Amino acid sequence: MTSKKTEKYQMILEGALKVFAEHGFHKSQVSKIAKAAGVADGTIYLYFKRKEDLLICLFREKLGELVQKFEDSVRDIDDVKEALHKVCEIHYTELENNVDLAHVTQIELRQSSMELRREIGMAFKPYIVLIENLLVKGVQQGVFKPDLDVKLVRLLLFGAMDEVVTSWLISGRKYSLAGQVNGTIDFFLKGIAR
Amino acid sequence: MTSKKTEKYQMILEGALKVFAEHGFHKSQVSKIAKAAGVADGTIYLYFKRKEDLLICLFREKLGELVQKFEDSVRDIDDVKEALHKVCEIHYTELENNVDLAHVTQIELRQSSMELRREIGMAFKPYIVLIENLLVKGVQQGVFKPDLDVKLVRLLLFGAMDEVVTSWLISGRKYSLAGQVNGTIDFFLKGIAR
Amino acid sequence: MTSKKTEKYQMILEGALKVFAEHGFHKSQVSKIAKAAGVADGTIYLYFKRKEDLLICLFREKLGELVQKFEDSVRDIDDVKEALHKVCEIHYTELENNVDLAHVTQIELRQSSMELRREIGMAFKPYIVLIENLLVKGVQQGVFKPDLDVKLVRLLLFGAMDEVVTSWLISGRKYSLAGQVNGTIDFFLKGIAR
Amino acid sequence: MTSKKTEKYQMILEGALKVFAEHGFHKSQVSKIAKAAGVADGTIYLYFKRKEDLLICLFREKLGELVQKFEDSVRDIDDVKEALHKVCEIHYTELENNVDLAHVTQIELRQSSMELRREIGMAFKPYIVLIENLLVKGVQQGVFKPDLDVKLVRLLLFGAMDEVVTSWLISGRKYSLAGQVNGTIDFFLKGIAR
DNA sequence: TATGAATGAGTCTTCATTCAT
DNA sequence: GATGAATGAAGACTCATTCAT
Incomplete structure (x- = not known):
């Protein structure tokens, strides 16, 4: 029962991820998502109240998994510099290996109302907090x-990494994102002054 | 003559800035922009081909002015650290003093298709280049x-500042943005390691 | 099943026939047709791609029925003179008994682009061919x-009958159209010379 | 004065003829006609009350010239058969030599409201009467x-010729229209029966 | 008279959401 | 629960017409 309900729920989210990534939020019709998910249009509304919920849930779900990975990876690392390195590495590699997700987090998620932006801010919170705790x-x-x-530096760290990912994405992914980890961390730790 | 032709053009852009900032791009009806600009709906289409053009032109116009300010400010500063400080200061104060513009640059401009994102990337280029030249x-x-x-660090700098502005905006502007300049520059120059 | 799917399709076409006949194609709003058909505006677009398609389909459907009647009537008549008489009789009586259809075929269908005119020409073809075969x-x-x-005379026959119908329609249908059959056929067969 | 007024009036009608012939009535913007005529948009409204008037006046003007030609040609011909031949010859050759006009009379003029159709019927009247007088x-x-x-035969004659012209036009003018005169007149005079 | 910038009413079409089956 | 046909509100855009210059 539960598993079956969860099954469709997941199928819909997967469909939404694909369609959002390809067409963007505003140009993704619910019917297209339904088709991608292999369900009827109406079925989506059994699991999600509004189209926007798809974006929010998708985001929470995926970000939740990511944050989990971050936490798992960092938990047993005592050296904070090494931990920070690990965080950046995961941040870059996960998105590099999951382009659809990258599209959604870097492009589509921003295509939303102030209201939704706040929602998103909330969902990013655990990640920001994780960084803060490291600091x-x-x-x-x-x-x-x-x-x-x-409070300031956690933003600077996150913003810097975020921009690197977005820039990589918009440029057409012509270089390795993971290859930027060392440069990024070096900048974080030592700054640019000689 | 010229001023008169430009007059309506400017009025429309000002109206668009106000309405976009308040409601966001997708929820801003053309008729609402026309009303805010004090012109008829159809008049907008004498100056702009499509609604999206309003966003693009607004962005080019305003960003052009900003970049000009950056360049003017930095031109006579030989000390690159001081110059970087100045850039950050302008970045923060300009947006703090022009909340509508901040809304458009940080929130609305991101609400657009990949295609438009690329346009935006192009227009940000001069600013990024200016930072690069400083580096x-x-x-x-x-x-x-x-x-x-x-190439990497210019992104890190821009991304870090960008995130600080967005975060300040989403949080409801409860603190001074200009007050973050020193902390930001300190981070840029010296990093976080002891 | 099939009947149900076809049901709305037919209702919409009937609504379109009524509204087109009364107001003409360009002054017939889609919403008015929807109301006449007893469906929602959007429903029309489930069955027809564009407003113009309503005209084209209406025309194909109705003309197809007419051509069928022509063919059925003529099939078993060996005397070609009698057959020609029958064709003219059907041409006049069908349109006389179906004023809305007459409006659409004589007036509205002509209100269209060269492109559509060609479409219409194609659909008239079977009728023209039927006349040609008789000849x-x-x-x-x-x-x-x-x-x-x-090749020439089939046009002359069709054109002559067509003009009679249009003239009768524009004049306000003040006389019997069917009453013109004998005079028309007499002209066709014997000409006007003594 | 008068000549100058007439000059623009004529230029506008010429512009309208060109544009209507190329794009059809409904797809011909007033501004396009103004450009073709070499005048400002507003100037058109000094000479014509509404866009539709352009069509009506164009039609009256051109048809008036045609009817004049018909009358001039027929006046001195006593043999009615010969006169009828002449009428058909002028009908076909004039339109064959003036394709733009043919477009307007055969295609665009029909693209109009019932109301306008009546107007057109009135303007055709002199031509129809001329035929009637010959009969x-x-x-x-x-x-x-x-x-x-x-009363019937004049319609049959006009309708037959009209259809021949329209068919020639829609077919892409692949054959000589003037070449159809003899066949047409033969049909009129002798009918089709052996 | 002539201009052409400005107007704003008018409408097709889309698509998120509902609900009878 | 699942379906997908039906709904109808919403809005960008066009273009005939006007009028201040």
């Missing part, structure tokens, strides 16, 4: 500057 | 690391 | 002149 | 059947 831990360990403005 | 200059002066990956 | 048969039987230019 | 004259001379239904 705090680093400060406590004396590895990071003691006067670090963690 | 190169700094490397040459020996102020920045000699092995700096300027 | 050929008559020549073979020695009932019609041996040197008859059938 | 009456022929009957009086004993050249045509004494019991000829002139």
